[in-house]
Amino acid sequence: MRRTxxxxxxxxxxxxxxxxxxxWTPMVLREAFLGRRRFDEFQQALDLSRGVxxxxxxxxxxxxxxxxxxxxERPPRHEYVLTEKGRAFYPVLAAMWRWGSDWLWEPGTGPxxxxxxxxxxxxxRPRVVDEETGLPIDxxxxxxxSRRRDRPAGEPGGGAR
Amino acid sequence: MRRTxxxxxxxxxxxxxxxxxxxWTPMVLREAFLGRRRFDEFQQALDLSRGVxxxxxxxxxxxxxxxxxxxxERPPRHEYVLTEKGRAFYPVLAAMWRWGSDWLWEPGTGPxxxxxxxxxxxxxRPRVVDEETGLPIDxxxxxxxSRRRDRPAGEPGGGAR
Numbered sequence: 231m232r233r234t235x236x237x238x239x240x241x242x243x244x245x246x247x248x249x250x251x252x253x254w255t256p257m258v259l260r261e262a263f264l265g266r267r268r269f270d271e272f273q274q275a276l277d278l279s280r281g282v283x284x285x286x287x288x289x290x291x292x293x294x295x296x297x298x299x300x301x302x303e304r305p306p307r308h309e310y311v312l313t314e315k316g317r318a319f320y321p322v323l324a325a326m327w328r329w330g331s332d333w334l335w336e337p338g339t340g341p342x343x344x345x346x347x348x349x350x351x352x353x354x355r356p357r358v359v360d361e362e363t364g365l366p367i368d369x370x371x372x373x374x375x376s377r378r379r380d381r382p383a384g385e386p387g388g389g390a391r
Numbered sequence: 392m393r394r395t396x397x398x399x400x401x402x403x404x405x406x407x408x409x410x411x412x413x414x415w416t417p418m419v420l421r422e423a424f425l426g427r428r429r430f431d432e433f434q435q436a437l438d439l440s441r442g443v444x445x446x447x448x449x450x451x452x453x454x455x456x457x458x459x460x461x462x463x464e465r466p467p468r469h470e471y472v473l474t475e476k477g478r479a480f481y482p483v484l485a486a487m488w489r490w491g492s493d494w495l496w497e498p499g500t501g502p503x504x505x506x507x508x509x510x511x512x513x514x515x516r517p518r519v520v521d522e523e524t525g526l527p528i529d530x531x532x533x534x535x536x537s538r539r540r541d542r543p544a545g546e547p548g549g550g551a552r
């Protein structure tokens with residue numbers, strides 16, 4: 231059964247879902263962010279079938295989040311390296327990390343792991359804010375409206391909602 | 392074929408994926424954030440099968456992101472209302488919105504929609520930062536380590552990675 235595709239949706243959330251809604255894909259990206267590059271490294275870390283892993287890596291290459299590079303000629307061996315587009319995805323995983331840590335453990339407990347700043351050693355707690363004001367995003371203050379300017383896709387005028 | 396479940400994984404990203412990796416679930420949440428509450432409203436907005444929608448809403452209720460409330464007695468009719476846990480998920484969608492907007496449109500174009508602050512009318516651009524410093528999260532500065540303190544799940548000592 232073919233799933234409904236969202237990759238041409240007008241909504242950025244829908245298009246992103248089309249990519250990471252493939253079961254395993256966020257985990258493949260997580261492992262890439264942990265420094266894995268080779269097929270066997272991903273496979274050992276995730277313990278998933280080689281067929282599924284090959285499909286997920288292939289899609290991430292097709293979508294431009296990973297680049298497939300030859301690191302050995304005989305026999306030919308490739309590694310999968312995050313691109314700028316792929317690295318830019320990390321904040322989405324960081325937001326998932328934060329929400330999961332806060333809400334998906336029993337009250338009074340939490341994951342055994344935390345994010346730390348490599349240099350200072352301080353714990354890092356991801357938070358989603360408005361870039362300009364630095365204030366946390368609160369859905370009750372947000373509306374979705376037509377784009378006003380800046381980009382060719384923009385439409386004049388105010389919001390539809 | 393049963394999928395591998397991640398809902399008891401030690402990793403918050405994996406647990407979150409177990410929930411939103413269900414195809415359609417991020418879109419159901421998106422519609423809840425847009426103010427939809429009734430089954431038929433979700434169904435009309437998303438144009439998905441009633442069976443799939445019922446399963447997704449049911450799981451979001453089971454997981455505590457939505458609360459099912461009776462709004463009419465005869466015949467009995469329910470609506471689905473975001474809980475605190477559900478509202479707390481919005482930043483994840485906001486991070487997906489930002490990445491999707493930045494990377495999933497052709498160069499020089501972008502989505503026709505933008506997020507706006509309801510009061511000031513200013514565009515809102517979500518960004519994931521470290522809560523304490525306000526600095527953007529950069530994967531190259533982050534490591535995952537054992538939790539040092541604060542929570543019962545914490546382990547003494549430094550990081551494993």
